[in-house]
Amino acid sequence: MKATIATEWLSGCSGCHVAVVDLHEKLLGLLENVEFVRIPVLMDEKDYPEADIGIVEGAVRSEHDRVALKKMRSKVKTLIAFGTCAVYGGPSGIGWLHESSDVMNCAYRSGPTNSGTESPDMNAVPLEECVVPIDEVVPVDIYLPGCPPHPYFIAAAIKAVLDPCAPRITGKPVCSDCTRKMRKSENITLKRGELTAEDQEICFLSQGVVCLGSVTLNRCLAPCPKRGTACSGCAGPSLDIVNEPQLDIRTLVAKRMNMLTGIDTTDVTSYIEQNAKTFYAYALASPAIYKKPTVEIMEWTGETTKLN
Amino acid sequence: MITISIDEKACVSCSLCVDICPTKVFSFNSVKDLPEVALPKECFGCLSCSEICPSDAIQHTGAALSSCFHHDTYCTNIVSKLAVSEPASFEDIASATGLDEAMRDISVRLLSVGTVLKDVVGAGLPSVGLMAGRSLATQLPRYRPPKNLEEAFELAIKEFAPAWGLEFKQDSDNLKVCVKECFVRGLCKQENISLGGELCVLFFNYLSGYLGKMSKTQLKLVTAERSAESCSYEVKIMHR
Numbered sequence: 001m002k003a004t005i006a007t008e009w010l011s012g013c014s015g016c017h018v019a020v021v022d023l024h025e026k027l028l029g030l031l032e033n034v035e036f037v038r039i040p041v042l043m044d045e046k047d048y049p050e051a052d053i054g055i056v057e058g059a060v061r062s063e064h065d066r067v068a069l070k071k072m073r074s075k076v077k078t079l080i081a082f083g084t085c086a087v088y089g090g091p092s093g094i095g096w097l098h099e100s101s102d103v104m105n106c107a108y109r110s111g112p113t114n115s116g117t118e119s120p121d122m123n124a125v126p127l128e129e130c131v132v133p134i135d136e137v138v139p140v141d142i143y144l145p146g147c148p149p150h151p152y153f154i155a156a157a158i159k160a161v162l163d164p165c166a167p168r169i170t171g172k173p174v175c176s177d178c179t180r181k182m183r184k185s186e187n188i189t190l191k192r193g194e195l196t197a198e199d200q201e202i203c204f205l206s207q208g209v210v211c212l213g214s215v216t217l218n219r220c221l222a223p224c225p226k227r228g229t230a231c232s233g234c235a236g237p238s239l240d241i242v243n244e245p246q247l248d249i250r251t252l253v254a255k256r257m258n259m260l261t262g263i264d265t266t267d268v269t270s271y272i273e274q275n276a277k278t279f280y281a282y283a284l285a286s287p288a289i290y291k292k293p294t295v296e297i298m299e300w301t302g303e304t305t306k307l308n
Numbered sequence: 309m310i311t312i313s314i315d316e317k318a319c320v321s322c323s324l325c326v327d328i329c330p331t332k333v334f335s336f337n338s339v340k341d342l343p344e345v346a347l348p349k350e351c352f353g354c355l356s357c358s359e360i361c362p363s364d365a366i367q368h369t370g371a372a373l374s375s376c377f378h379h380d381t382y383c384t385n386i387v388s389k390l391a392v393s394e395p396a397s398f399e400d401i402a403s404a405t406g407l408d409e410a411m412r413d414i415s416v417r418l419l420s421v422g423t424v425l426k427d428v429v430g431a432g433l434p435s436v437g438l439m440a441g442r443s444l445a446t447q448l449p450r451y452r453p454p455k456n457l458e459e460a461f462e463l464a465i466k467e468f469a470p471a472w473g474l475e476f477k478q479d480s481d482n483l484k485v486c487v488k489e490c491f492v493r494g495l496c497k498q499e500n501i502s503l504g505g506e507l508c509v510l511f512f513n514y515l516s517g518y519l520g521k522m523s524k525t526q527l528k529l530v531t532a533e534r535s536a537e538s539c540s541y542e543v544k545i546m547h548r
Contacts, residue, residue, distance in 0.1 A: 087386070135386075143389050171390060175320050175363035181341075182322030182362060203320065205362075214362030217390075239390070240359065242383050247359070256362055259324050288383045299446055 003162055006038035006051035007082075008072050010065040010134070011092055012058025016083035017041040019148035020055075026155055033162060048075045053161055059085040059092055059285065060132050064125040073138040078161055080142045081134050087145040088236045089133045089285025094277055096285050097301055100127040131285045146219030147234035147282065153219050173238040174213035174231050175203075177222040182206055188261040192271055195230045204230045205257050210268065212279065214256060215241055215249045236283045248294045249279060276300040310351045310370045316342055318365040325357035325366060333357075415495050418507065426506040437510040441517025457545070460523040464515070474515075483527065483543040485515070490539065503534040512541060 009017060021041060023030060034053070038045040054076030060066055073079055081087045089096075095103050104127065108119050134140060144157045159166040170176065182203040190208050191197070197207035204211035204225065212233035213225055219235040233249070241247045254268035272279045276297055283289040290297060312333070321341045326334045334357065335346035353371035358364070426433055454460040461476040468474055473489030487493075492507045501507075516527040530542040 141389060143386055145390075169390075172315075172318055172364040173362065176315070176318035176365060178320065178363075180320065182320040182324075184323070203322070238364070239387050240364070243379060243387050245380065245383075256322075256324065256360065259327060259360070260322065288380070288386060291380065291382075296446070 002033060002035040003053060004037045004049075004051040005034050005053045005055060005158075006049060006072065006076060007036070007040065007055040007057070008038070008048075008068055009040055010056065010058030010069060010086070011061035011131070012083060012085040012090065014041065014057070016057040016085075016146075016148040019146075019151055020154060023151045023155060026151065030155060030158065034158065048072060051076045052078065053158070054079045055082045056080070056086050056134055057082045059089045060128070060134055060137050061092055061095070062125045062127050066128070066137055069134055069137055078141045079138065080144055080157065080161070081140045082144050083149060084145045084147045084234060084236050084282050086134045087143045087286070088283035088288070089131050090147070091281050093131050093283070093285025094281060095131045096290075097277070097297065100129050103127065133286050136287075144219070145217060145236040149219045149235070150221050152221060170218055171239050172218050174216045174218045174220065174222045174225070174235070177218050178203075178213055178225045179222075180204070180225055182260065185261050188263065190257075190263050190267050190271060196228050197230075200228060203260075205253070206260050208257075208261060208263065210253060210257070210272065210279070212249065212253065214238075215252050232281070233279065234282055236286075237289065242288045245292060246294075248292055249289075251294070273300040309349070310353050310368055312345045312348055312351060313367045313369075314343060314345065315363075315365040315367070318363040319343070320363050320365075322362060324360045324362070328356050328360045330354065330356070415498075418492075418495065419499065419501075422506040422510060425510070433506060433509050434513040437513030438517035438520075440510075441514040441519075442521040444514070445518045445521035454522050457519075457523045457525065460519055463522065464519055468515075478545075481545045483545055485541040485543055487539045487541075488537075493536075493539070497536070503536075503539070504532070508534065508539075516543070 007017065007020070017039070018041065020039070021027070036042065037049045037051050038047075048071045054072050056069060056072055056079065058065065060069060084090045085092065098106075104119070108114060109116050142157060142161060144153065146153060149157070153169055156167070156169045160168060175182075180203045181201060183206045185202075185206045188206070188208040190210075194209050197204055197209045199207060205214070209230050211225060211230035213222065213231035215238050216231055216233040217235045217238050222231075224231050236242075237249060241249060241252070250269045250272040251265075253272065254265040257263050257268050258265045277284075280289065280295075280297060284297060289295060319342055321343075323336045323343060325343050326336050331347070331350040331352065333345060333347050333351045334343045336342075337344050351368070351371075353368060355368065355371060358366045358368065425436055429436055454463055457478065461474075461478075465474050465476075470489070471491040472487060475486040475488065477484040477486070490511075492511050493503065495501075496503055496505070496507065512529065512532070516529070519525075520527050526546040528544045528546055530544055532541050533539065
């Protein structure tokens with residue numbers, strides 16, 4: 001008998017669902033073993049049918065998300081938190097730093113392209129006061145971060161759920177799949193605000209560009225650094241950072257850059273702190289990051305001025 | 309004995325492991341463009357190579373993990389459910405979150421830090437607690453700052469649990485803070501230290517700095533009662 005899969009999207013961009021469709025012909029192989037009973041991107045099923053595997057994309061941002069998520073949990077046996085938003089809160093986690101009324105104002109009223117008169121509060125579900133990863137609402141069985149997770153890992157994760165003996169997926173950082181070589185270099189200065197570097201064979205850190213590949217879990221097969229753009233950390237922090245309270249994104253990157261190029265560690269850490277909303281964008285709403293004793297997001301982003 | 313294996317496919321040839329190893333276990337093979345384990349017997353399992361390795365390519369077997377470090381159960385839960393291929397060492401950590409050991413470790417440090425602070429800053433001790441509390445209020449992220457004192461109290465009760473059980477009773481500008489569960493009191497009892505010492509002073513001021521920063525007020529201590537079951541503080545609220 002085929003295993004059944006139901007999926008649901010909460011506050012996300014639906015990119016993770018598109019990644020499921022991106023399995024292409026692999027999807028046909030997968031469909032020999034599983035059957036989708038609910039997938040909003042492919043079929044019109046409003047109800048929540050019983051299923052063996054539940055896949056949830058997106059963070060909990062509105063009341064609708066909370067209700068939908070609880071319904072999903074009650075109907076499925078194994079729940080997969082799918083994509084960085086579901087696992088760590090994702091980019092919408094930056095909403096932690098602002099009141100939800102400010103977020104609505106900025107998006108719908110005061111923005112330069114808005115008329116300033118229309119507001120979505122007539123029929124839209126109201127926002128909750130903060131963004132939370134789905135595991136703060138219901139228990140989660142498998143976490144699959146990635147923005148979106150590469151189809152390779154989606155297939156592997158579903159296989160791992162269906163068959164306990166199936167090979168597990170990698171727990172290494174993005175660097176493990178990157179083709180660039182990390183070299184020591186001299187006379188390098190920190191290149192602020194740059195996402196790319198001249199030499200295509202050499203690691204970004206060796207060229208003074210901040211790349212988050214070494215502190216990010218590999219759920220993407222490293223497409224960005226292979227094609228010339230520094231990693232933005234979209235799959236969330238690497239396992240050692242999640243697990244060890246004393247390790248942090250900015251200090252680890254700074255230490256590695258310092259050992260490779262001699263750039264002062266405080267230069268790198270202060271640069272990352274100044275741009276905390278960019279470098280901590282994907283996992284800001286997760287207790288795994290914001291509860292770290294060294295992470296002072298409110299202070300770095302200047303949001304503490306509200307407190308004074 | 310500790311055995312070290314290097315995942316040659318994952319390695320990015322940075323040679324940081326060669327630089328960081330305190331006992332020079334690694335050497336760099338420039339022909340293969342890979343590090344090699346040259347002196348495996350020298351490894352004493354500090355795992356600094358594993359920490360600095362950008363691609364997590366170095367695996368140790370037989371190294372004793374420092375389980376007495378406290379690991380947050382929320383984080384170990386995520387790590388144990390990522391369906392990853394090498395969960396062995398992380399599973400060990402997840403099973404030993406070591407909260408008791410971590411608490412014991414912190415207790416010893418707290419006692420000595422308290423004594424040192426008292427000796428060094430003397431009468432400035434309350435200010436140290438106050439400053440620490442204020443920085444806590446700015447450090448813990450929350451979706452929005454509390455709008456009034458009541459919200460600040462609610463947040464404080466939540467943030468200080470379970471090590472501290474706090475109760476607040478407010479009557480206009482007079483506030484009564486009742487501390488039922490208290491980590492410091494437990495520590496004092498265990499070490500036979502009388503209440504009201506430097507740790508109590510530090511904690512009260514820490515709490516008052518935290519509440520004051522969040523609620524934009526200043527809290528001034530009027531009287532303090534301490535007993536083995538619970539401590540209570542009469543506080544005057546000064547609006548800024």
